[in-house]
Amino acid sequence: MLGAFPSVDPLGRRLIVVLQGFPCSWGRCSFCPFYLEQSASLRDILERNRSIVARAIELAREIRADRVTVFNGGSFFELPLAVIEMLKPLTRGRILDIESRPEFLSVSSVSTVLRILEPSRLVVRVGLEVFDERIRNEVLGKGIPQSEILRLSKLREDLRAIGSPVEVVAYVLFGIEGVPESEVVRSVREFNKLFDGVIAIRYRRYLPSHPSEAGVSDELRSFLERSCMYVDWGEGEEWSIGSSK
Numbered sequence: 001m002l003g004a005f006p007s008v009d010p011l012g013r014r015l016i017v018v019l020q021g022f023p024c025s026w027g028r029c030s031f032c033p034f035y036l037e038q039s040a041s042l043r044d045i046l047e048r049n050r051s052i053v054a055r056a057i058e059l060a061r062e063i064r065a066d067r068v069t070v071f072n073g074g075s076f077f078e079l080p081l082a083v084i085e086m087l088k089p090l091t092r093g094r095i096l097d098i099e100s101r102p103e104f105l106s107v108s109s110v111s112t113v114l115r116i117l118e119p120s121r122l123v124v125r126v127g128l129e130v131f132d133e134r135i136r137n138e139v140l141g142k143g144i145p146q147s148e149i150l151r152l153s154k155l156r157e158d159l160r161a162i163g164s165p166v167e168v169v170a171y172v173l174f175g176i177e178g179v180p181e182s183e184v185v186r187s188v189r190e191f192n193k194l195f196d197g198v199i200a201i202r203y204r205r206y207l208p209s210h211p212s213e214a215g216v217s218d219e220l221r222s223f224l225e226r227s228c229m230y231v232d233w234g235e236g237e238e239w240s241i242g243s244s245k
């Protein structure tokens with residue numbers, strides 16, 4: 001759901017801000033519902049986001065948020081620059097989470113976000129979903145080769161070497177048909193070695209054409225709670241994804 005949602009959870013006292021974006025330029029992941037909230041109209045996007053950001057600024061002050069998590073149903077770098085610039089009063093001096101596909105990430109693009117938004121720390125979340133390349137690309141349709149994962153890990157080291165306050169965190173998707181629990185466990189272990197941490201996301205099926213949900217064993221549940229920086233069970237208001245109209 002588009003809007004601003006306060007949350008107190010293992011990531012801190014934060015505001016989750018769901019903006020309207022353009023449709024994701026990849027748009028081929030088998031499970032993705034985010035296009036339901038997006039628009040192809042720049043005017044609509046500017047208007048809608050202006051009111052969401054205004055409300056978010058008020059809320060962040062009210063709850064004394066120390067962290068802001070921004071979603072736009074695609075990569076942060078696909079937002080119009082005018083929308084990114086609107087966020088500055090919200091992000092300056094706070095921890096900022098953004099999401100991006102790997103192909104938008106470089107020292108230059110990440111440094112630009114730091115320069116414009118001046119967060120105390122920038123956490124870039126990347127939807128890698130599963131470590132196994134075949135499952136990731138043939139089953140989930142992610143279009144992310146293993147070489148990109150290694151490049152991202154190296155990028156994280158390069159940013160650290162120049163003193164950038166940037167972390168790279170991998171999403172792992174679980175509870176989805178086609179990704180066995182053993183692969184979820186392997187993914188968390190491998191991504192924890194390559195990145196600053198893992199956020200596990202419980203898959204929710206939004207459309208009949210999407211893969212089925214799979215059960216989650218108690219063993220997996222307790223492994224994820226122990227091994228991930230955060231487990232998102234998909235129960236927050238922001239997960240009510242529907243038409244933007």
Ligand code: SF4
Pocket residue numbers: 024025026027028029032033034073074075101127142
């Ligand atoms: S990259 Fe993200 S937003 Fe784009 S289609 Fe895949 S899941 Fe959806």
